[in-house]
Amino acid sequence: MATFMATFLSCVLCAHLLCHGSLAQLPMGQGQQPYPARRLWEQSECRVERLQAVEPSRRVQCEAGVMEYWDQNDEQFQCAGVAPFRTTIQPGGLLLPYFSNSPRLIYVVQGSGISGLVIPGCPETYQSFQQFHQLEERGPEQRFRDQHQRIHHFRQGDIVAEPAGMAAWFYNHGDTPVVTITVADTSSHANQLDPRLRMFQLAGQQRREPYGRQAGASGEEETSGNIFSGFDVEMLAEAFGVSRETAMKLQSRDDRRGNIVRVEMGLQVLRPEQTRSYEPVEEEKEHRRRGANGLEEAFCTARYRENIGDARRADVYNPRAGRMTTLNSQKLLILRSIQMSVERGVLHRNAHFVPHWNINAHSILYVLRGRCRLQISGPLQASARFDREVRQGQMVVIPQNFAVTALAVSTENFEWVSFKTNDNAMVSPLAGKASIFRGLPDAVIQNSYRISREEARRIKYNRGEELLLLQPTAQGVRASA
Template sequence: MAEQWSSDARVALKSDGGKLEVWEGSGVFEELGVVAGRTMLKRRGGGLVGIFISLDDRKTRESCFKVERGDVVAVPQGVALWWYNGGDDELEIMGVAHLADNRHTKPFLVAGGKPDEQSRRGFGFGAVIHGFSSGVLSRASEMDKSSVRDVLEGQSGVGFVKVDEDVTFPDATSAFDRNFIYRLREIHPDVRVQNGGEGIRELSSYKLPILRTLGLGIECVHLNKGAMVAPNWFHGSHQILYVVHGRGRIEVVDPSGERVLDEELEQCSLVVVPAFYPSTKIASSEESFHYITFVISHRRMISYLSGRNPVYRGMDRLQLNN
């Protein structure tokens, strides 16, 4: 039963510069239209992200932001962006897309080399400019065919490219951080757990308005050894849970009262929990448990079966006894 709810990542793309792993396409993943991906950029530490903001056909503006551990970067479908890791640690980027309304959506590259044999076995990655004829590219870019050919032949690497040390990047800015980036680690927990860890940090469209467009929300949970999140369910929102660090366990119960998942989780585990399926997460007695949950709703609503404010508190004794 666990195979329907969790999935092993598939390496879709790999090179000297990093790799892309993808969870998709079976059991609950396929039914709910969920795709998750993890990108690892070699050379370790903080990095940069560049976002190209197109204003119809009038102007395209590039904004470059510095990103750090725990930052949330939210961009609409179709927006072009790049990532760069210039630190001393591996840069891990975890992303989720909900494609229930558009299951034919596919990512593509606007720069880089032609698709190689490995990328064809993955997502078929290769820069889309190689698909156009030299005549079209020459006319569109107002360059002669020889110059177009030089540009195409100069494109190397598929997906990941190691850049020279002397390459410069745009200066990082904070002018548009409020539109695309949220420093989730810098805020105080929204829910504190006494003796249970750092608690729960929530991110919704109230704090980052672009999440309304994406229909997504996030919660970040840190539990101490042996701590537990009380059994709860999300209102109309599917959950995609990813383990950042540590070990723990998840139990999921379906609306008929049957336990459909009881599984140990460790670092890099990923599980999908459908809406209205009560679940609980419990940290190992030997390790703390840190996970993030991507919520398929821009406004997270949740009810608990126990704890400080359970649904039973609103019922009178006669209802509970019967």
């Protein structure tokens, strides 16, 4: 009997482990453990006492654009477990298909175009049919001219999510350059390789420059081949059923165009025509009207793009202070697998981003335009750990639980986008509505700071119902001046 029970319990345990392991591989975060959501590389060595506003450390020129990379060896990016880079695609430029070892969030700073995300196992739902008489002449094998997975339009203000290991491409069909900011989460459990962003090219050759050195400064160009370059040509030809010459072209050994190439006469691909201007609010209404029926939430049909630049989508709005929009996995389901979220904000001149801290995430702030005075304070010293003016094009890492505040100081609005390392990032404000002080009794505040009861009440209520974005006061304007 004891032997039977032991065998039975062993079987139950094995079944449980097998089911758990299978569920952990499901897309969209189904079956994943809620914590820890990220792998922390060498967390004991993480030093956050030297925060800086930094710009890209290396620039790689391509035929039809530029790739600019922030230094992955920078301590603040290593601590946050992220690797950021900026991409500029000139009109008519194609960012060649690639994938990486880490999930990525992409913010479209400017421009518009089309893109594709190739998901293994999903059907090619874009199909171009030949006419019937052509079928008779050429045979049934010519039934389709082309078929491929979905193509998506993107525009300024869009967030595009790309899971780890899935190939993507971008094309600029407009008249102005497309500029995007990408933050890859190298600490995600989806990354089983190592704590560095590794880009795998499906075509072309990637130009490489050592960190801290501008492209061409060394006098020698370093390149790395695409994923086909490591295969034997004969085996590659056999695998695809093509000639040896075609297989050699797949390896792109003599291609010096870089990751972004120019498409002559435009990219001719099968895609729906745009019969009206893109309207994100109406598109969202239509998506909700169809409803989620199980199939709608499947990985193949999941939305992986959402616009957060439209003022009508603001979650927080103060006409005298600005607006802020948050995109998390409750709004865009695919962010569960990306394990990141995004915050997009606009702060009017002399307005204040309330002092707060991020409860469950690091925040990687990128300045889109304007300037602000940014202060970050941590536990090791009383004074602000970071107190500088940050400007367009700079990036700052705000560690989890560090208090941060910002004051717009330029004549134009201060605009930013923050990538959060949690798909449902939460903040805790220190002032205004929903602040920590609103939840404390007057007497606790009074005795904590050795102030009068009246002063304690002013701390709690003087900002009234303002939430996160605070309009300027006369005192604040004088301080800014």
